Amino acid sequence: MEITFLGTGSGSTFGSKRNKSSIMISTDQTKIILDMGNGSNSKIEDLGFPDIDAVFFTHLHIDHFNGIFDYLVQRKIRKIKDIKIFSPKGFKKIFDNYRELGNDITAEIIESDLPKAKIGNLEVYSVEACHKIYAVSYIIKDEKHKIIYSGDTREPCEGIIKESKDADLIIHEGTCIEGCEIYGHTTVKQLHEFFANKNLVITHIPAQIEDKIASASKNFIIAYDGLKINV
Numbered sequence: 001m002e003i004t005f006l007g008t009g010s011g012s013t014f015g016s017k018r019n020k021s022s023i024m025i026s027t028d029q030t031k032i033i034l035d036m037g038n039g040s041n042s043k044i045e046d047l048g049f050p051d052i053d054a055v056f057f058t059h060l061h062i063d064h065f066n067g068i069f070d071y072l073v074q075r076k077i078r079k080i081k082d083i084k085i086f087s088p089k090g091f092k093k094i095f096d097n098y099r100e101l102g103n104d105i106t107a108e109i110i111e112s113d114l115p116k117a118k119i120g121n122l123e124v125y126s127v128e129a130c131h132k133i134y135a136v137s138y139i140i141k142d143e144k145h146k147i148i149y150s151g152d153t154r155e156p157c158e159g160i161i162k163e164s165k166d167a168d169l170i171i172h173e174g175t176c177i178e179g180c181e182i183y184g185h186t187t188v189k190q191l192h193e194f195f196a197n198k199n200l201v202i203t204h205i206p207a208q209i210e211d212k213i214a215s216a217s218k219n220f221i222i223a224y225d226g227l228k229i230n231v
């Protein structure tokens with residue numbers, strides 16, 4: 001699997017240095033996107049508008065889904081078939097409101113408390129995350145590897161800790177050095193506490209404190225927009 005980071009900023013990030021949350025996962029057979037915050041949709045165009053089979057949302061905070069609307073407009077302009085969008089409950093209501101106001105966007109929306117699907121050779125399923133609003137984390141497997149993407153969560157969060165144990169790669173939010181637990185986020189200190197010695201990439205980084213996060217990251221990788229990792 002190849003993981004391309006399309007957006008690595010947190011909801012509070014300033015400026016255009018980091019797009020809002022989004023990750024593309026590719027195999028030779030299929031491509032999916034997890035979350036699509038603002039700016040990440042432009043990154044898809046920069047990459048030559050690759051054919052995407054499905055999009056999965058972790059939760060309905062604006063920084064995780066708001067880029068989808070521009071992306072759907074682009075698909076419409078290019079006459080590309082409807083995409084499948086998997087989401088916790090609530091996205092269809094937002095989507096239908098935009099359509100009713102006259103926006104010509106279409107998609108196949110599949111809502112569920114714990115979204116899951118087999119897309120090409122990728123098996124995708126979810127566990128409940130521990131955030132301020134209902135949220136899930138995604139586990140993605142191909143024939144050989146397993147990765148987990150936390151989305152937004154505080155730690156310790158039982159389902160994530162359990163699924164991380166045998167994951168080849170953990171993509172985890174790290175929204176501050178300390179003090180963001182009350183907002184349903186994870187601190188870099190906690191990442192070291194709960195995922196020591198794991199192959200972990202920190203994302204969902206406020207651009208304005210990224211130097212501090214980088215210096216506290218020790219052996220963890222710091223994501224940036226455009227980063228590609230193979231597992």
Ligand SMILES: [Zn+2]
Nearest residue numbers: 011061063152
């Ligand atoms: Zn967020």
Ligand SMILES: [Zn+2]
Nearest residue numbers: 059061131152
């Ligand atoms: Zn959130």
